[in-house]
Amino acid sequence: MTFEPAAIPQTINVLVVDDEAFICSTISxxxxxxxxxxxxxxxxxxxxxxxxxxxxxxxxSDIMMPGKSGIELLGITKQLYPNMAVIMATGVDSRETAIRALELGAYGYLIKPFAKNELIINVVNALERRRLTMASQEYEQRLEQEVLDRTADVHRREEEIALRLVTAAEYRDDETGHHIRRIGLFSAELARGLSCPDQLAADLRVAAPMHDIGKIGISDTILLKPGRLTVEEFEVVKQHTVIGAGILSDSEIPLIQLARDIALYHHERWDGTGYPSGLRGEDIPLAARIVAIADVYDALVFDRVYRPAFSEKDSLAIMRRGKATHFDPQILQCFLDVLPAFREIRRCIEQEK
Known part of the structure; x- marks a missing residue:
């Protein structure tokens, strides 16, 4: 990265503050x-x-003035105008006052009376310190932005790789790719609605689509069966949670660890009647509770091999009946609050088809 110093205006404007007109005139x-x-x-x-x-x-600025003191002015200006350099001038030679001024951010401290050279040396030093401070801030800001840009690029690559791999693993019809994208976007939207950290929302967008990766180990004869599954067949399907967790286990990457928890626990239920572990309430990882709602909503409002889609009205009625039994009630309410965003996600992905 090329280092560029902060831009310096051609004219340096100085504000002189002193209750004695003669001193103001002399400094000017x-x-x-x-x-x-x-x-x-x-x-x-x-x-x-x-x-x-x-x-x-x-x-x-002078320090001892009627009304607000120079020290008070210094404190205010450092808050409101942090890029302005400040030099304090006083007729009182006080070590404590000098230290206080420097602690508040003054770049120089003069004891009256002072010679012209003493003033100009302080001015030059203060302005140079200001220039270097601003240049350092600008460099840090550019560096931070570059890190953010590179992180976002890595995250986009991770998302694309995850989506392509999951699509390949679950490739059975043209709808699969759209389904896994929706689950990621729905889950991220729910996380934001719950005021989760931005990083969790971003990670859910990538990790949630891997929720059913374990279905790669389930026979198509069962998964694509057009009618109701037998008890024995459903027991086989339930194993996709354990298979998915096995595929994603033993990773040191936090994103994959998150995806593993989602794959294993997204069929657990708030009342403890879910599978594979019968977890209940907040024992179920938050990410899995979020994805459970996103997954069920998507399953209801879109066609499945064994039934046509429900209307959104009927889908919402079914989900409301699952409050505090199937779903975390807080997350379900959040889902209802952000439902317009879910509809917009559906609309955008439909337009891409």
Whole structure:
């Protein structure tokens, strides 16, 4: 990465603040002789008003003034104008005041009376420190953005690889790819609705589509059977959770660990009557509880080999009946709250077909 220093304005504007007009005039004369533009005001209150209408690169302020003190002005300006350098000037030689000013962010400290050279040296040092600080901030921001961009690119690649592999593993009809995409998008939307961390929502988008990867180990004769499964056949189908977890086990990658939990537990039920482990309530991993709702919604509103799709009205009625039995009631309510986003996801993917 090429390092570029922060841009420096051709004209340096300096705001001089002192309740004594003679001192303001003297400081301004010193500054203008060195090519700086200066504006003088006589109180902290006037300085704050001027800062609202004009940009300054440097503030030179007295400390002991009527009204707000220079120390108070320093604290306010560092909050409101963090890129403005500040030099404090005072007639009182106080070590404690000097330390306090520097702790609050002053770049220089002058004891009156001071010579022109002393002022200009402080000004040059303060402006150079300001330039270097801004350049460092800009560099860090660019670096952070580059890391974010690269992370997003890696995540996009992970998502594409996961979707392609899962599609290949489950390839039985043209709808499979759309189904696994919807599950990822639905799950991420639910996570955001629940105020989960952004990273979990992003990971769910990639991990949730792997929820049924274990079906690669189930015979097509059973999976594609057009009618109701026998008890024995359903017991075979239930093994896809364990098979999927086995495929995804022993990984050190957090995303795959998340996908493993989803594959194993997304058929558990809130009341403990699900499979394969009969977990109940919050013993079921959160990601699996989220995917359970996304998966059931998708299963209801789209055709399956053994039945046509339900209307959304009937699908929602079925899901509401599963509150606190099949589904986590909080997540189910969140699902109902973000339902418009689910519909928009369905619409967008339908348009891609």
């Amino acid at each position: 004369r010193f500054l203008q002789a060195e090519g700086y533009a200066s504006v003088s005001v006589h109180s902290a209150e006037q300085a704050l008003e001027r800062l609202q209408i004009e940009q300054f690169q440097l503030l030179v």
